[in-house]
Amino acid sequence: MNKKIGFILALIVIAFVVMGTASAGLFDFLGGGNNATKVTNDNNTFIVGFDAEFPPYGFKNGSEYVGFDLDLAKEVCKRNNWTYVAQPIDWDAKDAELDSGSIDCIWNGFTINGRENNYTWSEPYIDNKQVFVVKADSNISSIADLSGKVVETQKDSSALASLEGDNKTIKDTFTNLVQVADYNTAFMDLQSGACQAVAMDIGVAQYQINSSNSSSSFIILDQPLSSEQYGVGFKLNNTQLRNQVQATLDEMYADGTIQAIAANYSSYGVPGSLILK
Known part of the structure; x- marks a missing residue:
């Protein structure tokens, strides 16, 4: 009899453990868990949405995301004391990512022509x-x-x-x-x-x-x-962020930083495609 009671109690304990694990999994699925690592998009974080297979503007080199546009974005963040985040996105979902606030901009060889009224644009910087x-x-x-x-x-x-x-x-x-x-x-x-x-x-x-x-x-x-022509695309009417980024890019043009970064991609024709001020 004692063995039977012990066996039943063991089954009850196992059932509670399973239910607890399932509940925790459901909690995480619904967004209540703390296992997922998410970037908080605040005023000090600048999240750049880009296509990870679009060299030389943005691509993966080993375990690192690199490229001309990402180098520009990183320098903009440095000068504004922002935390820089390179966020690869599904290109088909770029508008949804931007509209939801998951990213702050689309910066990756992004064509202005034909999209003039769909985004708030920086000034063009590449003639491609x-x-x-x-x-x-x-x-x-x-x-x-x-x-x-x-x-x-x-x-x-x-x-x-x-x-x-x-x-x-x-x-x-x-x-x-x-x-x-x-x-x-x-x-x-x-x-x-x-x-x-x-x-x-x-x-x-x-x-x-x-x-x-x-x-x-x-x-x-x-x-x-x-x-x-390529530009940085921001959410429509987000002129405040666009103006801040553009002012920083203007500084980078004036002190030769953009030209120096472009020189790192000379084998891809980037310096010859720059629209210089």
Whole structure:
């Protein structure tokens, strides 16, 4: 009898432990737990939303997020005594992140053209070209040679917007324009022959080619597809934060800091794309 009572008591104890664990898990799921590490977005924290696969403006190098735009943002934070946070985001969800306050801005080769009324913008700081990358041995030397070819570009990219907008007549000459998740995939497809060209930003193109194991296998066509300007995008009507960041950038232009940071990315063409004051 004692053994039975002991066994029943043990079952009761186990049941309470299981219920407690489940309750704690539910509590955490609902947001009541303290296991999750969250950045508090306050007046002393500046959270930069960026695409982690968009070199040389923002990308992951080992365990660290680096890039020209992130270097600029880090220096802005330093001069304002802000805590700098680089927050990689799903590019498709960038507006939701900004509207919710999860990030303070979108700073990552972010195109102003066509989005002028959707955000509160800094002044443009980069004049960027959209170009085509092809294999060096492809016998493709001009945009006209892309007629009848399969071309790839990144989803929701400036190159895509150009090909579906002002340059739709060029797109209509392709056999197909394929949208991919990132340019790493596009370059693998270009190498394998799944596509014959990739439409992309010139800085990203130079990075992809320079970091490739066979950089001599690719060339950038001389004729650009289009040109665009990059800026820092803030939530619409958030002029106070924009003005503070812009004033700091103006100081960085004046003392040569922006030019010095750009020089670190000279192999990607960043210095030549700067819009100097």
